[in-house]
Amino acid sequence: MKKVSQIGSLLKRIYRLYNNELLRLLQLKGFTDLRPSFLEILLYICENDGPSIKSIGRACGLKKQTMTSHLNELERRGYIERKVNPSDKREQNIFLTEYGERFKFNLFESISEVERVYVDQVGKVELDRVEHLLSNFHTKINQEQKDTLQSRVQLNLNLDF
Numbered sequence: 001m002k003k004v005s006q007i008g009s010l011l012k013r014i015y016r017l018y019n020n021e022l023l024r025l026l027q028l029k030g031f032t033d034l035r036p037s038f039l040e041i042l043l044y045i046c047e048n049d050g051p052s053i054k055s056i057g058r059a060c061g062l063k064k065q066t067m068t069s070h071l072n073e074l075e076r077r078g079y080i081e082r083k084v085n086p087s088d089k090r091e092q093n094i095f096l097t098e099y100g101e102r103f104k105f106n107l108f109e110s111i112s113e114v115e116r117v118y119v120d121q122v123g124k125v126e127l128d129r130v131e132h133l134l135s136n137f138h139t140k141i142n143q144e145q146k147d148t149l150q151s152r153v154q155l156n157l158n159l160d161f
Contacts, residue, residue, distance in 0.1 A: 018114065025110040031103055033077050041070055045080060046104040050093040052085065079103055
């Protein structure tokens with residue numbers, strides 16, 4: 001149990017350091033109105049053209065209420081706009097505004113700067129190894145959770161009949 005707790009703590013600390021450095025660089029570029037909680041949402045929107053609110057929430061692991069609050073704030077600040085999905089009028093898709101597109105360029109530039117610093121500090125091979133390890137770890141844990149959930153659903157279905 002101690003190992004899992006330690007891994008979680010280290011990941012959280014590394015993520016905070018990364019987020020803080022990214023925010024610092026973006027503030028130097030004039031984006032002074034961002035909160036750490038906005039970065040993951042904006043990054044997903046920047047990497048995916050016109051995602052649905054549901055897909056953003058799923059990818060970022062955020063509840064609908066939190067998503068609504070963050071998207072309202074990002075829209076108010078001029079980063080994003082919502083458009084009704086033409087094939088499903090009940091769904092909205094999120095797009096970057098012109099200001100959001102400028103932000104996207106600066107975000108990707110800042111991420112590259114942080115990556116260069118990390119490569120200088122730990123080396124490219126080590127950084128690649130950490131990425132591969134964490135990706136593999138995430139995939140396995142995520143699959144195990146899906147399998148467990150599917151087993152529970154199947155058990156419930158069997159008990160219902």
